[in-house]
């Protein structure tokens with residue numbers, strides 16, 4: 001049965017906050033700067049107070065922007081991306097760095113006769129409350145546990161055979177690998193497990209040009225990179241997510 005448009009973004013699970021220390025630092029900075037503004041106000045020193053107020057308001061706006069992107073924007077943007085793929089419903093899909101399942105479980109809803117696999121190391125610095133059990137609980141809450149498989153593994157060394165998946169997705173995960181050699185390995189692994197004719201769709205905040213170049217080096221076709229707009233600005237336009245997609249030749 002096809003999933004109604006609204007159903008994709010209607011969430012029953014709890015998906016945490018991406019890199020939670022980032023909004024925490026920004027919010028702490030905002031509070032500190034606004035405190036300095038009040039001190040400047042009390043001691044009648046506008047040369048301290050006015051710049052501090054501006055910094056405080058900018059940091060507060062960045063915090064709100066970040067939380068919107070992580071808690072709302074990501075789901076809206078991915079729902080659009082996944083609908084645009086026009087899946088048949090019987091595909092095998094892998095989410096690399098699935099975390100608590102924001103994208104994994106959304107795509108699983110589009111696969112009534114398919115399978116959705118998620119691979120992760122469940123790092124809580126990268127997502128609050130990150131744990132295999134949290135993702136499994138979300139799969140139950142979203143009513144897709146029957147078609148979801150979770151695996152604890154590094155995305156640079158996947159355990160799956162070559163050409164297993166029709167579609168590989170990844171959301172805000174590959175940039176967490178600190179070095180370009182490691183990121184290239186993750187891309188190579190995603191390409192390896194993709195079947196001929198299959199697609200890869202990656203959304204990330206850094207290194208997307210690197211992924212694009214690697215796809216081309218590996219012989220993928222229909223390689224496109226595009227910006228995803230303000231709904232995925234993590235604190236402002238200087239940390240904006242982009243989409244990279246490609247197809248493995250048949």
Ligand SMILES: C[S@@+](CC[C@H](N)C(=O)[O-])C[C@H]1O[C@@H](n2cnc3c(N)ncnc32)[C@H](O)[C@@H]1O
Pocket residue numbers: 015018019074096097098099100101102103119120121122123124126127130153154155156170171172173174176177
């Ligand atoms: C910002 S979270 C995003 C999670 C999920 N894709 C989402 O959009 O909600 C990044 C995820 O990448 C995972 N991760 C980081 N490095 C990884 C690696 N080398 N292999 C597998 N997963 C990794 C983290 O554990 C975390 O779950």
